[in-house]
Amino acid sequence: MTENNQNFFDAAELVYNPPQDPLAVLYEDAEIVIVNKPSGLLHVPGKDPRLFDCLEYRARKVWPGISIIHRLDLDTSGVVVMGLNKKAHANVAMQFEKRTTQKVYIARVWGVMTDDKGHIDLPLCTDWERKPRQKVDFEKGRSAQTDWEVIEREGNATRVRLFPRTGRTHQLRVHMLSLGHPILGDRFYAEGEALAAAPRLQLHAAELRFRHPVSGEEYVFTASCPF
Numbered sequence: 696m697t698e699n700n701q702n703f704f705d706a707a708e709l710v711y712n713p714p715q716d717p718l719a720v721l722y723e724d725a726e727i728v729i730v731n732k733p734s735g736l737l738h739v740p741g742k743d744p745r746l747f748d749c750l751e752y753r754a755r756k757v758w759p760g761i762s763i764i765h766r767l768d769l770d771t772s773g774v775v776v777m778g779l780n781k782k783a784h785a786n787v788a789m790q791f792e793k794r795t796t797q798k799v800y801i802a803r804v805w806g807v808m809t810d811d812k813g814h815i816d817l818p819l820c821t822d823w824e825r826k827p828r829q830k831v832d833f834e835k836g837r838s839a840q841t842d843w844e845v846i847e848r849e850g851n852a853t854r855v856r857l858f859p860r861t862g863r864t865h866q867l868r869v870h871m872l873s874l875g876h877p878i879l880g881d882r883f884y885a886e887g888e889a890l891a892a893a894p895r896l897q898l899h900a901a902e903l904r905f906r907h908p909v910s911g912e913e914y915v916f917t918a919s920c921p922f
Contacts, residue, residue: 713737713748718757721916726783726908727776728758731918734772734895739763750775764788768865770882773800773900774918778908786908791862799902800857800867801846801920804876805889808853812844815870819863828883829865831873839863841870852879852892856901867898897922 712735719731730750732738737749754761754777762778764787778784790796818836822828830836840860847854853876857867868884871877877885880893899922904915 709743709745711737711746711748718750718753719918721774721918722914726779727787728754728761728779729903729916730754730775730777732767732772732775732900734770734921737769738766738775765791765862767900768896768898770880770896771898771900772918772921774903774916775900776903776905776916783908787905790905794860794862795905797902797904798859798900800859801854801899801901802857802867802871803849803852803854803879803893803897803922804871805852805879805885805892806876807848807851808845808855808874808876810845812842813874815839815841815843815873817870817873819866819869821864827864829863829869831869837861837863839866839870841867843871851888868896893922895922 714733714735716733720728721731722729732750737746739751740747740749751763758779760779762784764776764778764784767773767775776787778787817831817839818833819829819839820832820836822830838861842858842860844856845853846856859866868878868881872884877889879885879889879897880895899920901920902915902917904913906913
C-alpha cells in the first residue's frame with residue numbers, strides 16, 4: 696500500500712512539510728526495529744531532491760545499516776518493521792511475501808455503514824490517466840482482498856477495523872471507496888464533505904503480527920490510533 700512520491704507532488708509547487716517529532720521507537724533488538732511512522736512523512740525519498748527527508752533517511756541516521764522491508768503511504772501512520780541485517784530483512788520480507796504476517800488498520804470512513812462486517816474481493820491496477828491513483832479493473836487488475844468490521848458508528852462516519860489479505864497499492868482506500876464509504880481526509884479518493892471532514896487521512900496501521908527472524912517467536916506490535 697504505497698504511493699509514487701514523484702507523482703504525488705507537483706514539482707512546480709512542491710510543498711512538503713513532514714512532522715519533525717523524533718522517531719517513535721516501539722521496539723529494538725539486534726535484528727529488527729519497530730517504529731510508529733507519523734502521517735505526513737514519506738517512507739522512502741522521492742526523486743526530487745527536496746523529498747530527501749523520510750522515514751528511511753531518519754532511521755539510517757540512528758541505525759546506518761537499517762533496511763526497508765515494507766512501506767506505508769505518505770499520509771498513513773502506524774507500525775513499521777525494519778531490518779538491521781540481511782538475514783533479518785530476508786526472513787521478515789519472506790513472511791510478507793508469503794502473506795503470513797497479519798496487519799490490522801483503523802480507519803474512519805464517510806457515512807454510516809449498515810452491515811457490521813464484510814469481505815471485499817476486487818482486483819486493482821494503476822489508473823494510468825490519474826496516477827498514482829488506483830482503480831478496480833476486472834481484466835487487468837491484480838487480486839486484492841480486504842476484510843472489515845465496524846468498531847463504532849458516529850454521526851455521519853463509521854470507525855472500522857480493516858484486515859488486508861493482500862498488499863496492493865492504495866488497497867484499503869480504493870476498497871472502502873468501492874463500498875461508497877471513502878476514508879475521511881483522503882486527498883486522492885474522497886471529495887467534498889468526506890475530504891473536508893478530517894485534517895489528514897484517517898487511516899492508521901494499528902497492529903502488525905509476524906515471527907521474529909531469529910527466535911521464530913510470534914511478535915505482535917501495536918500503535919495507538921491518533922484520531
